[in-house]
Amino acid sequence: MPFVFPEACPRCGSVLLKDEDEVAIKCININCEAQIVERLIHFVSKLAFDIDGLGEQNIKFFFDTGLIKSPPDIFLLESKNADIRLEKLEGWGKQSVQNLFDSINKARKISLDKFIYALGIPQVGRSVSKLVACFFRSYENFLKSVENKDIAGLLTMDGIGESILEDIEKFFENDNNKDVVKKLAGNGTDGVVTVLDMELPENNLFQNKTIVFTGTFENLSREDAKELAEKYGAKASSSVSAKTSFVVAGENAGKKLEQAQKLGINIISEQDFLELIKKI
Numbered sequence: 001m002p003f004v005f006p007e008a009c010p011r012c013g014s015v016l017l018k019d020e021d022e023v024a025i026k027c028i029n030i031n032c033e034a035q036i037v038e039r040l041i042h043f044v045s046k047l048a049f050d051i052d053g054l055g056e057q058n059i060k061f062f063f064d065t066g067l068i069k070s071p072p073d074i075f076l077l078e079s080k081n082a083d084i085r086l087e088k089l090e091g092w093g094k095q096s097v098q099n100l101f102d103s104i105n106k107a108r109k110i111s112l113d114k115f116i117y118a119l120g121i122p123q124v125g126r127s128v129s130k131l132v133a134c135f136f137r138s139y140e141n142f143l144k145s146v147e148n149k150d151i152a153g154l155l156t157m158d159g160i161g162e163s164i165l166e167d168i169e170k171f172f173e174n175d176n177n178k179d180v181v182k183k184l185a186g187n188g189t190d191g192v193v194t195v196l197d198m199e200l201p202e203n204n205l206f207q208n209k210t211i212v213f214t215g216t217f218e219n220l221s222r223e224d225a226k227e228l229a230e231k232y233g234a235k236a237s238s239s240v241s242a243k244t245s246f247v248v249a250g251e252n253a254g255k256k257l258e259q260a261q262k263l264g265i266n267i268i269s270e271q272d273f274l275e276l277i278k279k280i
Helices: 033-043 056-064 077-084 094-106 112-118 126-136 139-147 152-156 162-173 175-185 222-231 255-263 270-278
Strands: 109-111 194-196 210-214 235-237 246-249 266-269
Touching: 033 056, 077 094, 109 112, 112 126, 112 139, 112 194, 126 139, 126 152, 126 235, 139 162, 139 175, 152 162, 162 175, 210 222, 210 255, 222 235, 222 270, 246 255, 246 270, 255 266, 266 270
Parallel strands: 109 194, 210 235, 210 246, 246 266
Antiparallel strands: none
């Protein structure tokens, strides 16, 4: 017998969506309990809000105890601690609780691209979130545009197509998702976090260049290297193709290095990369 798919999420009741080009039927409610834990883990990850002390186990702990059910709850923990008394709970002490609150408060200021990435919008990963942030420049512009469904201009950005645009639109058509965004950053001045304007590249040293980083580096982490390249106008890609401008290869570079060699793409070292920047 053919399987009859549900029209609403069995956990939260939200309308389920299916893209024409995909098999998956998805619930995109950011508050759906069936996926909220993983969304919270993504929200506090290094490339998003980067909150130390809120790893996978602690997120599950806070969720199971009812202290964190959605992202804004994270930033209300300290104000509620007089009643909660986290330091008295198993596995917690006065210093570990203070370290957590310090990390949360440090994360209250976040760049627009990391804020957009943290929301977990389908297809809006690290690279796309930067493109979106560069287009809107400020949280206020971003919020106004998504609320007015006026984001078609994103299609002018190389790397953003119709399907990504549709996923952003669908995400903000969900009232729960919009509510979470508003509770987090308000209208730009009245939220629990402050979203900083997107800074344009300081120098166009790598403008219109696509750079791939592979292997282990001595002075930089892979993510730090990508951020440094993007700071100077590059597009940091995770895969090698004919469009790759050059590859920065560290120790144990592996298949990406082999692909670059086969395609005749310029390969430089971490030190070469840093020397290019020092010359500015």
